[in-house]
Amino acid sequence: MEAILSRHFHDPDPADLRVYERAGGYAGLRRAITMDPADIIAEVEKSGLRGCGGAGFPTGLKWRLRGADAPAPRYLVCNLDETEPGSIKDRALLFGAPHHLIEGMLIAAHALGVRHAIFFVRGEYAAGARVLERALQGAWEAGLLRLPDGDLRLDIHLSLGRYICGEDSAILNAIEGKRPNPRKKPPHISQQGLWQQPTTVNNAESIAHLPGILAQGADWFRGLGVHGGAGSKLYSVCGPAQRPGVFELPMGTTAREILYEHAGGMRAGRNLRAILPGGSSTPFLLPEHLNTPMHFDAVAKVGSRLGTGGFIVMDDRQCPVDFLLATTRFFARESCGFCTPCREGLPYVRWLLERIEAGEGDTEEIAALHALGAQIAPNSFCALAPGALMPVLSGLHAFAEDFLDHVRQKRCPYRKVAA
Secondary structure, eight states, X not given: OOOSXXXXXXXXXXXXXXXXXXXXXXXXHHHHTTSOHXXXXXXXXXXXXXXXXXXXXXXXXXXXXXXXXXXXXXXXXXXXXXXXXXXXXXXXXXXXXXXXXXXXXXXXXXXXXXXXXEEEEOGGGHHHHHHHHHHHHHHHHTTTTEETTEEOEEEEEEOOOOGGGGSTTHHHHHHTTSOOOOOOSSSOTTTSOGGGSOEEEEEHHHHHHHHHHHHHOHHHHHHTOOTTOOSEEEEEEESSBSSOEEEEEETTOBHXXXXXIXXXXXXXXXXXXXEXXXXXXXXXXXXXXXXXXXXXXXXXXXXXXXXXXXXXXXXXTSOHHHHHHHXXXXXXXXXXXXXXXXXXXXXXXXXXXXXXXXTOOOHHHHHHHHHHHHHHGGGXXXXXXXXXXXXXXXXXXXXXXXXXXXXXXTXXXXXXXXX
16 A cells, blocks of 8 residues: 555655645645535545544544534644653654644635644654644745634644543643643533633544545545545554564554564564554453454454554563553553543552562452452543453453463462472
8 A cells, every 4th residue: 555644754844835835745734724514524434434543432423412503612632741651653653754744634624613632642652743833834925824714723732741631631730730630521622621611632643644635535545445445544563573663554454464464474583462553551462363453443343443453472482461560550650640440440450460560469369450440441430440450350361271370389380480
């Protein structure tokens, strides 16, 4: 497949407007500003584009459900707060495709009747924000921020951190300078979001796909996918693969092809044990799932989630309990503390995993992990705790013997015993 989003990833200066325009950049915007906003939304809906931040909700439908009669002012936020462990695709876009992001935001703003839009960028991506700022300056000087109904104000907001900021309502509290707790819904942010006005939040990759859809058409975009997928997708691979990185491939490319053809397979002497396919808050895929097409529906059918498309690879040298302990430590630390099941439950899960990994656990504590998973997830305020528990609950089933070996041997069997 011809590179689309990744076309400029290796340019000397991806923020160079002239290079982007010579490759067809801003053609999608030029077409969009001649169209009625409702027709743009219909085109995006027809394309099959789905949210690339994890949930996979259809982008065009999300826009249409907000309603054309939403009161002004309306706001648009591009979510570049990529703090999901194992996900690096949005970072690649920020550094390597800033004009894709800007053009996409201009198209979305015109479609949604927005005059103030914001890039919300992860704080650790400050260097990438400077690349985006240079690209934005060039677009402003070229007059590209002039939309039919007036100039678009397009700001860059650098996050102060925390994983919870990526939740679609917590991101709004962060922009407003408040503690970034998720908001109670309803009202949904499409009705009362930023400064209590109608707001749309889209992931960076979803935004970056818009220029191609508008320039080439919905049928072209849908035709890029394979095995039932629509469009192209940025998949990332980390862990003990030969060539970790970000790969733009047809949506629906199988897990086997992503790992063994594009990422080069496993490192010498390593065997695949499992994959978290969409970042660290998704259930495991096992070797028998390698022929699964990596699109939202197919991955859901085998009991996992595509999420961000960020593969975390685990080999046969890695202790699954220790692996799950690392992910749980992260989520327990990143809880906003708003609700009791998450604030108190995740540290308890972490403590149980620490005991089992140290060889101090028993079968009752393994049973307690199962019970906690059933209690914490449905009673939490937002999706952080349910996401944190997905790998734990799937790991308890997939690696049941490993958990029991820790209890039987009273130590981690993956650690060498001192002579």
